[in-house]
Amino acid sequence: MTAKAAKFRKEKLYNLEVNDILEANLSNLQNIFTKYREKLGRWLSFKSIRALVDKAKITINDDELIKVYAFSKMSILNEMDSDGAHYKMQFVEFLDFLGRLSDLVCNEDIPI
Numbered sequence: 001m002t003a004k005a006a007k008f009r010k011e012k013l014y015n016l017e018v019n020d021i022l023e024a025n026l027s028n029l030q031n032i033f034t035k036y037r038e039k040l041g042r043w044l045s046f047k048s049i050r051a052l053v054d055k056a057k058i059t060i061n062d063d064e065l066i067k068v069y070a071f072s073k074m075s076i077l078n079e080m081d082s083d084g085a086h087y088k089m090q091f092v093e094f095l096d097f098l099g100r101l102s103d104l105v106c107n108e109d110i111p112i
Contacts, residue, residue, distance in 0.1 A: 005071045013099045022095060029098070033091050043088035049097070058105060068104060072097035 012018070022029070036048045044052075046069055053060060060068075072093050089097065 002071075008071065008100065008103075009096065012103055013096065018099065029095065030091070033094050038088075041088065043090055044094060045088070049089065053101070058101070060101075060104070064104065068097060068100045072100055 032052070033044065036052045037044055038048065046066070049069055050062070050065065053065060069089070073089065
């Protein structure tokens, strides 16, 4: 995990307010994740994320979306044996992604 990604998590995501919001909406978030996940797996691809963002009518270019997607991903210990894990967003990473996307959309002056 990069220092920038860790700093964002510590300052923006790991607090009671965000935790309460996620807990209150957990079932709906799981349903959204399930709806957009890859048919043969339990993850979201970048293509799935793009479809979700477009469906939500959030205007963001691919370069910015790729940054948000990448910073939301957890570190992969052994990329050679990971079976493409860097292309597969797990649910906990999806929650991180939503926080980063919300921050970007609502606070464009604050870098991700």
